[in-house]
Amino acid sequence: MNSLYTSGVRQASSLQADLERLRNGENSAALLGQISASLAAMNRTIDDYDSMAKREIIKAKQEKAQMRVQKFRTDYTELRTQFEQLKAKAAAEHAAAERADLITGASTSSSASDARRRFQTTPAESTLHPGLRPQGDQHAESPFRGPSPQPGFGTTREQHALHEHTFIQNTESKLDEFLAQGREVLDNLRDQRNILKGTHRRLLDAANTLGLSRDVIGWIERRSTQDWYIFLAGAAFTLFCFYLIWRYFG
Known part of the structure; x- marks a missing residue:
């Protein structure tokens, strides 16, 4: 039980250090997955320590446990709350930065589109004599003129970029969840391996005990047979002595 308590204290200290790193701005996916796995491991350690405390025979030790x-549960709740708050804050800051970059890019694209539109709609001064200039529409559409920008093109592009950014964020969240689940499964496999090792050791001890018991039983049976022979020999010798006493002194 002391080993579980020491393990819980170490896990709490490690989580505090990781949360401090997250608070300082290091919000990588690996760190988030590591914190999630550490929280899950600490929760399992608390449950194991609680179950062992309930099986404690001495009352004073049980109350202390x-x-x-x-x-431990209070510390776990506080650490979990801090992690959720820091994770939400980091996600909000990241989303705000991405949105600002997207808006800046969209504004730059809109400015370039406006410049092209002004360049395309500005009539070029003709070098012909005024009498030779065409009397029709001077802004006739040229076959070499590019397509006019469609309204709402920048907005559609921004929406597409936002959708892609949201998809990437969801993918990162799913990957973090998969990493946390993988770490939890690995820890469970390690625990099961330790349990199986203990069971194997107990089975070997039981087999050795059964083998020793079988040897002891065989030794007792052989000793019983020897004692029976000794008893018969002693009885025969006693009867012979009685016969001699009766024969010569009777």
Whole structure:
């Protein structure tokens, strides 16, 4: 039980250090997955320590262990809350930065489109004599003129970029969840491996005990047979002595 308590204290210290790194601005996917896995491992450690505390026979030790469990659960709740807040804050800052970049890019694209539109709609001064200039529409459409920009093109592009950014964020969140689940599965496999090792050791001890018991039973049976022979020999010798006493002194 002391080993579980030490493990819980170490996990809490490690989580505080990781949260401090996250608070300082390091919000990588690897760090988020590591914190999620550490929280899951700490929760399992608390549950194991609680179950062992309930099986404690000595009342004083049981009460002390229960107080430690309550403190562990309080620390776990606080660490979990801090992690959720820092994660939400980092996601909001990242989304705001991405949105600002997208708006800046869209504004630049709109400015370039307006410049092209002004360049295309500005009538070019003809070098012909005024009498030779065409009397019709001087702004006739030229076959070499590019297509006029469609209204709402910048908005559509911005929406597409925002949709792509949202998709990337969701993908990162799913990857973090998969990493956390993988770490949790790995920890569970390690725990099961330790349990199987302990079971194997107990089975070997039981087999050795059964083998020793079988040897002891065989030794007892052989000793019983020897004792029976000794008893018969002693009885025969006693009867022979009685016969001699009766024969010569009777």
